[in-house]
Amino acid sequence: MARTIPQRELRNESAKLMDAVAAGETFVVTRHGEPVAELRPIQSVRKTFISPEDLARIAGAGVRIDREQFRRDLDAVIDQSV
Incomplete structure (x- = not known):
């Protein structure tokens, strides 16, 4: 759940708030009591590195995959004509 903070706290306590965001916290920043921004950690979309353990597990x-069946399935849903 996001914690609401005034713009003044963001300005005065920015280093402390950035540490909290890095630890996973989310903040809604208000100006004159109205929400204007959300400060939250960036969520990684995908892993760019696969560990040797994960690779071994996947492999x-x-x-x-039956390549002939795979081709038939693709042909059934994709128009291959130009």
Whole structure:
């Protein structure tokens, strides 16, 4: 849940608030009592690195794809003509 703070607190306590955001907290900043901004941590969309353990787990799943069936499935939903 986001904590509401006035603009003055953001200005005066910015270093402390940035540490809190880095730790996962979210703040709604108000001006004259009206919400104007949200200060929150950036959420990573995807991992750019796969650990050796994760790679071994994924590779060991034993999932096999039938390439002919895969091609038929693609052809059924995608128009391949120009």
